Amino acid sequence: MKIIDGIYQLLTPFPQFTFEDAKMLRQQLEAHPRVTKGLPYVLPYLLKDGDDTVLVDCGWNTDSAYAALEEGMKEHGSHPSGINKLVVTHVHPDHYGMAGRLKQLSSCEVVLHEKDAEVITARYFAPRGLVDEMAKFMEGNGVPPMDTSGMSRGSMGMIGNVAAVPPDTQVKGGETFKVGDFDFEIIWTPGHSPGHICLYEPNRKILLTGDHILPTITPNVSINTQTHGSPLGDYMRSLHLLVDLDVDIVLPAHEFEIHDLTKRRHRIEGHHEERLNEMVNCVDAGGSTGWDVAGRVKWATGTLKDFEPHMQRAAVGETLAHLEFLFEQGRLAKVMRGNHLYWLKA
Numbered sequence: 001m002k003i004i005d006g007i008y009q010l011l012t013p014f015p016q017f018t019f020e021d022a023k024m025l026r027q028q029l030e031a032h033p034r035v036t037k038g039l040p041y042v043l044p045y046l047l048k049d050g051d052d053t054v055l056v057d058c059g060w061n062t063d064s065a066y067a068a069l070e071e072g073m074k075e076h077g078s079h080p081s082g083i084n085k086l087v088v089t090h091v092h093p094d095h096y097g098m099a100g101r102l103k104q105l106s107s108c109e110v111v112l113h114e115k116d117a118e119v120i121t122a123r124y125f126a127p128r129g130l131v132d133e134m135a136k137f138m139e140g141n142g143v144p145p146m147d148t149s150g151m152s153r154g155s156m157g158m159i160g161n162v163a164a165v166p167p168d169t170q171v172k173g174g175e176t177f178k179v180g181d182f183d184f185e186i187i188w189t190p191g192h193s194p195g196h197i198c199l200y201e202p203n204r205k206i207l208l209t210g211d212h213i214l215p216t217i218t219p220n221v222s223i224n225t226q227t228h229g230s231p232l233g234d235y236m237r238s239l240h241l242l243v244d245l246d247v248d249i250v251l252p253a254h255e256f257e258i259h260d261l262t263k264r265r266h267r268i269e270g271h272h273e274e275r276l277n278e279m280v281n282c283v284d285a286g287g288s289t290g291w292d293v294a295g296r297v298k299w300a301t302g303t304l305k306d307f308e309p310h311m312q313r314a315a316v317g318e319t320l321a322h323l324e325f326l327f328e329q330g331r332l333a334k335v336m337r338g339n340h341l342y343w344l345k346a
């Protein structure tokens with residue numbers, strides 16, 4: 001779909017969808033964008049001007065996602081083999097999964113932030129170690145010991161749909177690149193992922209937000225073995241980085257385009273403020289683990305004890321991101337008791 005001349009929105013489906021499903025999703029998105037909220041597809045963007053063909057994000061490395069990408073590019077007179085540059089907003093499999101396949105086809109320059117480049121090996125080439133590390137980390141936060149063989153199989157299944165490749169260019173944020181007449185600036189927006197980037201085109205007032213800002217979903221911000229410091233603190237600061245940008249069109253990597261960046265930013269900030277207050281109230285006077293707190297807060301999808309193990313880990317990771325931010329703000333303290341981390345009211 002054309003956003004403006006030279007900027008086109010494509011759609012690639014998640015692995016559970018076929019190429020035909022993707023076509024239907026595309027039609028739905030064009031006719032009734034809001035109906036598609038939360039649906040599992042990725043929106044890569046094709047930037048095309050003169051001899052430059054740049055793709056921002058790609059999708060999972062499945063044949064149906066590739067077919068959808070190829071078809072989408074064809075509509076705008078391009079083909080994946082003609083990509084000069086692939087800019088990946090962050091290393092999650094739905095954004096980066098097809099990078100290796102596209103690199104092989106087109107010899108394109110793959111661009112990724114250095115903080116996300118750091119985790120490629122652990123995430124995609126040596127996942128077994130990551131699973132064991134994660135199990136230990138979760139136990140330290142009060143999560144009952146789990147059978148990690150199932151987790152390991154789960155992550156191997158995911159990796160089957162990723163063609164990982166090291167980036168040719170690692171960025172830090174602040175760099176600019178040209179696509180014909182467009183001038184794109186790379187903005188480092190850590191939080192959802194340590195190396196997440198947004199792309200800003202000041203003349204056309206267009207902001208590509210990846211997963212940093214989505215129209216109805218608040219992106220998952222969580223603590224795991226690959227995060228350092230306070231990801232939620234980073235995320236809130238990254239939201240604030242966008243305050244002074246003059247933006248008419250926000251192009252996210254999921255759901256649909258939006259126009260009121262300030263309103264959406266305030267909604268997301270409000271959501272996290274509420275969540276922070278809720279979490280602080282769930283900490284016992286004598287101290288609580290991340291698992292205790294995750295078991296007390298409300299989840300839109302049910303109660304923690306009924307979740308599948310991988311959802312429980314995700315909920316604990318998200319809880320820990322809030323607890324760490326409360327610690328950073330001086331509202332909570334933390335202490336190790338044996339092998340377990342406890343949070344206390346400050």
Ligand SMILES: [Zn+2]
Binds near residue numbers: 092192
């Ligand atoms: Zn993501």
Ligand SMILES: [Zn+2]
Binds near residue numbers: 092095211253254
């Ligand atoms: Zn995503």
